[in-house]
Amino acid sequence: PQEAQWVDAPVMAARDRVDPSGWVEEAARAFLEGDHRRVATTLERIARRFLELGRVADAQAAIESRGRYLRSGHLDRNELNKLRRLAST
Numbered sequence: 001p002q003e004a005q006w007v008d009a010p011v012m013a014a015r016d017r018v019d020p021s022g023w024v025e026e027a028a029r030a031f032l033e034g035d036h037r038r039v040a041t042t043l044e045r046i047a048r049r050f051l052e053l054g055r056v057a058d059a060q061a062a063i064e065s066r067g068r069y070l071r072s073g074h075l076d077r078n079e080l081n082k083l084r085r086l087a088s089t
Contacts (some may be wrong), residue, residue, distance in 0.1 A: 020046050020087035024080060031075040039075060040066060046083065058086045 023046050030038035043066035050059035065083060069075050 020049050021084065023049075024083045024087050027075065027083070028080055036073065039069060043069060043083075046087065050086070058089075061086060 023042050027039050027042040027046075030036075030042060043062055047059045047062035047066065050056075050062055062083065065075075065079050068079065
C-alpha cells in the first residue's frame with residue numbers, strides 16, 4: 001500500500017514530457033484525419049498539463065495555438081514544431 005504510492009521522481013518527470021509530446025503527435029494525426037474536435041480537445045489537454053506542471057507561459061502558448069486553430073481550421077508545421085519544442089522541455 002504505502003510502497004505502491006511512491007513514484008520515482010525521474011519517472012514522473014519523464015511522464016510529464018512524454019504525455020504532451022504524444023499529444024502533439026495525436027493532434028497532428030487528428031488534423032490529417034480531419035477530426036477537428038479531436039485536434040481542439042488535444043490542444044486543450046496539452047495546455048492543461050502545462051498548467052498542472054506550473055508552466056504557465058507554455059500553457060498560454062498552447063491555448064493560443066488552439067485559438068488559432070479554431071479560427072482558421074488549420075494546424076501548420078510551424079505551429080506543430082513550436083508545440084513539439086514546448087512538450088520536449
